[in-house]
Each structure stands twice: as C-alpha cells, then as structure tokens.
Amino acid sequence: MAIESEKNEGERFTYLDNNATTPMLEQARIALAERLLDGNASSMYALGRKSKAFVEDARKGFAELLGCVPDDVIFTSGATESNDTVLNIAKRLIREKGGRILSSAIEHPSIIETLKRFEADDGVEYSLCPVDGGGRIIVSELEKELVKGDVVLTSIMAANNETGVIQPISQACDLAHRHGSLFHTDATQILGKGDFDFNAGGYDYASCSAHKFYGPKGVGALVVRSGRPYYPLLTGGHQEGGRRSGTYNSTCAYAAGIAARAAKADIRSEAGRLAALRDRLREGLLERVPDISFNGNPDYLVPNTLNVSFRNVEGESILLMLDFEGICVSTGSACATGSLEPSYVLLASGTPIEDAHSSIRFSLGRENTGEDIDYVLEKLPPIIERLRQISTRGRK
Amino acid sequence: MIDLNEWTYSKIVMEHFRNPHNILSENEKFIPDGEGNVGSLACGDQMYVALQISDGKVKDIRWLTYGCASAIASTSIMSDMVKGMSLEQAYEITPEQIVSALDGLPEHKFHCSVLGDKALRAAIDDYLKKNNLPNPYKAKSVKIICECKNITDQRIDELVASQEVRTFAELQEKTGLGTVCGKCKAKAQDLFAELRHIHGFV
Known part of the structure; x- marks a missing residue:
C-alpha cells in the first residue's frame, strides 16, 4: 500500500520495478x-x-x-x-x-x-x-x-x-x-x-x-x-x-x-509464482510485439526479471508512455543514465548498443498478479506500434 | 517543496511527446524538396526532416524521430515553428529557441536530445545542393572555435562526418586545434563529442 498510495482513485497502478525497490510488507x-x-x-x-x-x-x-x-x-x-x-x-x-x-x-x-x-x-x-x-x-x-x-x-x-x-x-x-x-x-x-x-x-x-x-x-x-x-x-x-x-x-x-x-519463508512459493508470471509476460510479448529480443541468459535468470529490447524504439519513450498508463518499469537507455552511453551492463553482456538504448526491464514482485501482466500486454503493444510509426527506424 | 525538476518535463514537452505534430505517416505521399538526417540508433537519437519549399520559404515539413521524450517533443515543436519561415530564418533556429518554446528542458537533456535544428539545416543544405543554389546561410553561420589556428566548427564538422578524424587527439594532430594557447580545448571537446553524436558515431 505504500506504493499503491501513488494511485489516483479509479486508475490502475502497476508496479513492475521491484529490482529498484519493493513495496514494504x-x-x-x-x-x-x-x-x-x-x-x-x-x-x-x-x-x-x-x-x-x-x-x-x-x-x-x-x-x-x-x-x-x-x-x-x-x-x-x-x-x-x-x-x-x-x-x-x-x-x-x-x-x-x-x-x-x-x-x-x-x-x-x-x-x-x-x-x-x-x-x-x-x-x-x-x-x-x-x-x-x-x-x-x-x-x-x-x-x-x-x-x-x-x-x-x-x-x-x-x-x-x-x-x-x-x-x-x-x-x-x-x-x-x-x-x-x-x-x-x-x-x-x-x-x-x-x-x-x-x-x-x-x-x-x-x-x-x-x-x-x-x-x-x-x-x-x-x-x-x-x-x-x-x-x-x-x-x-x-x-x-x-x-x-x-x-x-x-x-x-x-x-x-x-x-x-x-522472504525466507515464502521463497519457494514466490519464486514459482513470479517465474510463471514472468514467463506469461515473455510469451505474451513474443505473440503481440514483433522485433523484440531478450537480454540475459534465460537459463540463469532470477524468477522476477525480464529485460527486453524493442527494436527501433528508444527506452525512455517507452518508459514514459507506460507511466501514463500507471505502469512503472526502468530502462537501460542513455537517457536514463543521463549520459550518451546506455547501460554498461547490457553493453558488457554483448547486447548491441542499439538494443541497449531500446531496453526495458520488468521486475515483478509480491504484489503483482496475472491481471497486472494482462494489463501490460494490453497497453504495451499499441505504445510500441505508435513509437515505431514516428521512429526513423535507423534510416540512412 | 520537493525538487522534482531533474526528471520533470514541462506540460508543453509532454503534450508534444504524446501528440507530436507533423509526423511523416507511412501512407502519406509527401514529396520532399530537401531531406536531412542526423544521429543514429547507436547514438540513442536519430532525426529525419523532410521539407517542401516554395518561394524561398518552408511550405511544409514532416519528420521522424528515434529518441526520448524530449527528442520527440523538440522536433515536434520545431516543426511548428518553422512553417512559413524563410530559409534564412529557418537556418538560424537555435536549440535555445526550441528549448524556450518547450518551456525548458532538464539540463542533462539539452545537448543530446535537441537535434531537430541540425536535421532542419541538413534538409535546407540538401535542398540548395540538389537545386544547384548557393548556400549563403552555411557560410554565415560559421563559428571560429580555435582562434590560434583559425579552425571553424564547420571544418571540424567536415572532418568528423568524413571520418578523417575519429578521436579528439586525431583532430588535434590534423588541425593543431587547441595546441597553442589551449583556451578552446574544453569547448572544442564538447563540440567534437556532439558532432560525433550528430553524425551517428557513438
């Protein structure tokens, strides 16, 4: 509820930035x-x-x-x-x-x-x-x-x-x-x-x-x-x-x-639940949004994290458009670091620089439900489509 | 009050970001008289500007932008400003004018995201070149960066664009810039980084 209090009445608030901080129990x-x-x-x-x-x-x-x-x-x-x-x-x-x-x-x-x-x-x-x-x-x-x-x-x-x-x-x-x-x-x-x-x-x-x-x-x-x-x-x-x-x-x-x-008591049940939600998000994005790629070896991921690059769209634009819908995520784009370089973590991990600028991190937590995932899968595809329409798409 | 400025965009920025004006739509047959393209996906910002020009004036404009909210908003507001302007007026639009029309931008957004004016000038240059017309604006807008060695911003721009120089050290070796009194060095380094960015090199 600490984080939910940001929500205005009648508006959805979907917090998917639990690697940044978590709402207190x-x-x-x-x-x-x-x-x-x-x-x-x-x-x-x-x-x-x-x-x-x-x-x-x-x-x-x-x-x-x-x-x-x-x-x-x-x-x-x-x-x-x-x-x-x-x-x-x-x-x-x-x-x-x-x-x-x-x-x-x-x-x-x-x-x-x-x-x-x-x-x-x-x-x-x-x-x-x-x-x-x-x-x-x-x-x-x-x-x-x-x-x-x-x-x-x-x-x-x-x-x-x-x-x-x-x-x-x-x-x-x-x-x-x-x-x-x-x-x-x-x-x-x-x-x-x-x-x-x-x-x-x-x-x-x-x-x-x-x-x-x-x-x-x-x-x-x-x-x-x-x-x-x-x-x-x-x-x-x-x-x-x-x-x-x-x-x-x-x-x-x-x-x-x-x-x-x-955290100790709930780790088994939470890890399974979060991994299922995360996989639902991953599958849903693959179905609904073309030209995306995932960052990080899927065999070794913590259960709550999904890092996605949306080709030809810059990360901060996506972040802000999602913010208008009450969805909180983070990005590895340069705009978010306040410099010209995008995330050093993604670059070190072999992510092409274009994809690093276009990356969004979803990090799920205790308060998230299947409804949150469905809401993101409803709101995100048209945002990506719209931003791609206005994008140069790397033209020469 | 809590200072929220670092990440707060003005209302005008948000309006233009959410509903940008003069976007080149895929279905539209917009035949441009001049086109300009600056930046790259690798840089995190890229702008494309297409102009229709008649009687020495900007008749219409379309654009595309890959970039953050301020990059999109600054190109959008620039596209409103430039309609009906003479080529000379259009050429003289500065990032400061764009930022002021947007009711300000967070400081760290200023340099990287306001590329609209550069794409506009590139489109005007393209139009004049295609039509074999003289380009008095380019010569007029030239600035001397290194007074000791008489090196202009346009000379540095050419060297960066052609990749004759790829590092600041190479630029200094090639031109002697900043090697005499050294006063211009900090400013020249900033300009060099910005030009690398504009020409799509990371």
Whole structure:
C-alpha cells in the first residue's frame, strides 16, 4: 500500500520495478510504525535495552535469510555502504602487503565506481572479469586473473540487477580461495528470489539491502565471516562491536528483520509464482510485439526479471508512455543514465548498443498478479506500434 | 517543496511527446524538396526532416524521430515553428529557441536530445545542393572555435562526418586545434563529442 498510495482513485497502478525497490510488507510497516518511539539501543536503561533486543531479533532474521550466524551480521545503511566497507578492507590489505582487487564488468556502481575512485585516489589496482553474451561472468577468465596469485579480494554479485542473470558465485568463491583470495558477493538481488546460503557457499563477505526484499530503505547488512580481515568504514562509536559506528537504527532494523523472515519463508512459493508470471509476460510479448529480443541468459535468470529490447524504439519513450498508463518499469537507455552511453551492463553482456538504448526491464514482485501482466500486454503493444510509426527506424 | 525538476518535463514537452505534430505517416505521399538526417540508433537519437519549399520559404515539413521524450517533443515543436519561415530564418533556429518554446528542458537533456535544428539545416543544405543554389546561410553561420589556428566548427564538422578524424587527439594532430594557447580545448571537446553524436558515431 505504500506504493499503491501513488494511485489516483479509479486508475490502475502497476508496479513492475521491484529490482529498484519493493513495496514494504504490511507486517514490516506495522512493526516500523510501532518502533518509531524507540530509545537509543546503546542506552543502559530499560527503554534502551528493549530497543537493543529488537535489533538482536532482527539480526537473527537476517541470519536466517542469509544462511549465516547472527554474530556475522553487521547492520549498515544498505548494500552500497556494505560494498564500500568491503572494498575499503581490501584497500587496507593491499596497502599493507600489495596485490589487487578482482571484480566483474557488470557489478553495481557502488563496486565499479568505488574501484575507479580507489585507483584514482590511492593507486589501487583492480581488474574486471568479462561476461559472456548471456550476461554471466566467464569463469575461465576469472581463473586467468586469479592464477597470477596477487588477488587480495574477489567480488562478484550473486545476481545482476539489470538482466537478472544469476552468477556462478559458488564456483567463483572456490576458485578465489584456491588462489589465496578472499571472496565477497553482493547478494542484494538474489535474496528472496533465489537460493543463497552464506555458510554453504563458504563466502567471506556478503552485502544486502532490506528494501529489495520488502523491508524499509536505509537499512541493510554486511555479513563478515568470523576471523576474516575487517576494518570499519565508519568509526567513533562502539556499535556493532565497533564494526560499524552510528546510533542503532532499531526502528528500521526491526522491520527489516520481519521482512527477512518473510522472504525466507515464502521463497519457494514466490519464486514459482513470479517465474510463471514472468514467463506469461515473455510469451505474451513474443505473440503481440514483433522485433523484440531478450537480454540475459534465460537459463540463469532470477524468477522476477525480464529485460527486453524493442527494436527501433528508444527506452525512455517507452518508459514514459507506460507511466501514463500507471505502469512503472526502468530502462537501460542513455537517457536514463543521463549520459550518451546506455547501460554498461547490457553493453558488457554483448547486447548491441542499439538494443541497449531500446531496453526495458520488468521486475515483478509480491504484489503483482496475472491481471497486472494482462494489463501490460494490453497497453504495451499499441505504445510500441505508435513509437515505431514516428521512429526513423535507423534510416540512412 | 520537493525538487522534482531533474526528471520533470514541462506540460508543453509532454503534450508534444504524446501528440507530436507533423509526423511523416507511412501512407502519406509527401514529396520532399530537401531531406536531412542526423544521429543514429547507436547514438540513442536519430532525426529525419523532410521539407517542401516554395518561394524561398518552408511550405511544409514532416519528420521522424528515434529518441526520448524530449527528442520527440523538440522536433515536434520545431516543426511548428518553422512553417512559413524563410530559409534564412529557418537556418538560424537555435536549440535555445526550441528549448524556450518547450518551456525548458532538464539540463542533462539539452545537448543530446535537441537535434531537430541540425536535421532542419541538413534538409535546407540538401535542398540548395540538389537545386544547384548557393548556400549563403552555411557560410554565415560559421563559428571560429580555435582562434590560434583559425579552425571553424564547420571544418571540424567536415572532418568528423568524413571520418578523417575519429578521436579528439586525431583532430588535434590534423588541425593543431587547441595546441597553442589551449583556451578552446574544453569547448572544442564538447563540440567534437556532439558532432560525433550528430553524425551517428557513438
């Protein structure tokens, strides 16, 4: 209902941008509202102790979802902070003993842009593993870098936000360990959608954001296996055992813990339901709209994501036309990035540049129904037809 | 109030985007006297302009655009503005005039999406060339970019269009632009990127 409130009376509102953020779960919203008057969880008196208890309850909820022990969960403001913290650890290790960071060409900007900044500011060296035409990292290329023996940290996302392609992180982690590298995964886009188990995978670090699994914005976690190198990014307080300073966000953490438990409990049924809806959308588009192509290897997709290119139509135009119909999606076109280049993820994944400009990402979620898919299949084909009528269609 | 400006288009932009004027329809027999085409699908923006010209004036115009909302809206409003104009007036339409008629555009949209005036000038150039007429407008609109080496925007345009230069470094090597006092370099780099975009190179 948080997102539904955008809707005017009598108008349909169809939210298909759940990889950007998800509408908070009702139980999480209620819990959050109840905790608005929390005390400071570091205070000794009863009010503070009670708030601390809610934080610790949430820590257990996160541990259940991530498959780790509660003590390994450090609450942060979200995956960007978690990613930055891990890269900062690697930077410190490199300063002490040399080496470099290995990541991939399709990581979130909070990894890639931070690596660029580290290189510019501190001369930190890094390499980005390429991906194949289906948007999956090429493991043999990763290995080529790892065998050089100087990689301190390998960071590979669990699933990509734009294409929805699940990455071979378990395999990447084993290779990294075999060659003496620590392994971090940005698990933001997999939680609640696909299998993830921190302990079974043997990862050293993992990042996540609660608002991607129906929790509140501004809270997330960094999981750090006990005994792995650690340096805090934020200092000056004793919170999180000195691992992350700043007053406990007990209000949001508690609500996030509830969302984490729900994501864990519903993963099997939701994944099946979303995959069926997504396939219905895919089949319906293929039937109704000519000249389309799908981005990302369909054998490795998270169940909620469909990335489509509509030849000869620019993505932002489609996005805005859908917005007029109350349908929310995102695009990889340059217009959306505010630059001349379209999505670096799609380009790295071998999508032709024309198709990257023409791409639309549908990402389904808990609140979507078959009716939503039917509504999109009713509204979208005439929009594409109309925009193609006014398009140059690449004439010379 | 919350600042929504970054992604907010004016009412006029939205009207033209939803109901663009003077589109070339597939069934229409519009025989053009001059045609212009700028950009490419790879660039994310492409505009085609077709003109009917009589008595030195733009009698009618049709266009097609591959691009975002502001690209569509800016070509649409330009097509309204230009009808009845003399070729000289039409040639002098600037992106600033188009943006002002649209009641503004978000800043990051300004350069990439307002290509309508360029497609219009290309169509006028095409008309004059086809009819073996002199083109006084092109010479008049020329701007010197590098004063030290006397390099004009049109010279850079020719070099980009013919792909004689593909990078800014090649442009500098070829012309010496920006190698003396260096004052023009930033502006020239922007122009170079824009011209690559207009000519359909990414």
